[in-house]
Amino acid sequence: xxxxxxxxxxxxxxxxxxxxxxxxxxxxxxxxxxxxxxxxxxxxxxxxxxxxxxxxxxxxxxxxxxxxxxxxxxxxxxxxxxxxxxxxxxxxxxxxxxxxxxxxxxxxxxxxxxxxxxxxxxxxxxxxxxxxxxxxxxxxxxxxxxxxxxxxxxxxxxxxxx
Ligand SMILES: Nc1ncnc2c1ncn2[C@@H]1O[C@H](COP(=O)(O)OP(=O)(O)OP(=O)(O)O)[C@@H](O)[C@H]1O
Ligand SMILES: Nc1nc2c(c(=O)[nH]1)N=C(CO)CN2
Numbered sequence: 001x002x003x004x005x006x007x008x009x010x011x012x013x014x015x016x017x018x019x020x021x022x023x024x025x026x027x028x029x030x031x032x033x034x035x036x037x038x039x040x041x042x043x044x045x046x047x048x049x050x051x052x053x054x055x056x057x058x059x060x061x062x063x064x065x066x067x068x069x070x071x072x073x074x075x076x077x078x079x080x081x082x083x084x085x086x087x088x089x090x091x092x093x094x095x096x097x098x099x100x101x102x103x104x105x106x107x108x109x110x111x112x113x114x115x116x117x118x119x120x121x122x123x124x125x126x127x128x129x130x131x132x133x134x135x136x137x138x139x140x141x142x143x144x145x146x147x148x149x150x151x152x153x154x155x156x157x158x159x160x161x162x
Pocket of ligand 1: 095
């Protein structure tokens with residue numbers, strides 16, 4: 001069994017419902033959700049002039065390989081009607097693999113740990129709620145240390161407690 005951390009995000013349609021729907025699909029297609037952070041809201045990072053985002057981090061126990069999980073989350077994005085616009089643009093649902101066990105993967109289609117974890121408070125803050133002591137396998141720092149070192153000014157607040 002593998003331990004995988006996923007980030008879900010949405011800023012179009014009904015973001016809260018889409019995060020809930022994503023949890024159901026993840027349970028169906030990826031594995032058992034063992035921890036779920038609160039739902040957080042923040043301004044759009046990277047591209048301005050977008051609606052605010054909701055984000056959540058999930059810990060999932062999965063029998064699938066990282067490649068199979070990527071395929072499963074891409075299926076879920078399709079099922080939930082993801083509309084792709086621009087890079088870092090608005091979306092009905094986005095699912096990223098943050099960590100897969102403590103493995104380092106550099107495939108053209110799959111970078112694990114996710115390359116932006118340490119730069120984005122919208123990832124670090126929910127991640128810290130459920131996995132503060134998990135160590136980043138490249139930086140050899142816990143999520144808590146990464147958050148303390150973060151230079152991202154983005155303000156991320158709880159929208160809804162789990
Ligand atoms: N760890 C990962 N999790 C999810 N997708 C990944 C990962 N590493 C690489 N990818 C690739 O990224 C592509 C998805 O890009 P996407 O359009 O979601 O980027 P984005 O969400 O706009 O930006 P970002 O990746 O910075 O969050 C997928 O096709 C997938 O192959
Ligand atoms: N606050 C926030 N900003 C973002 C997000 C996101 O999930 N939350 N996702 C993006 C696409 O990768 C770009 N910007």
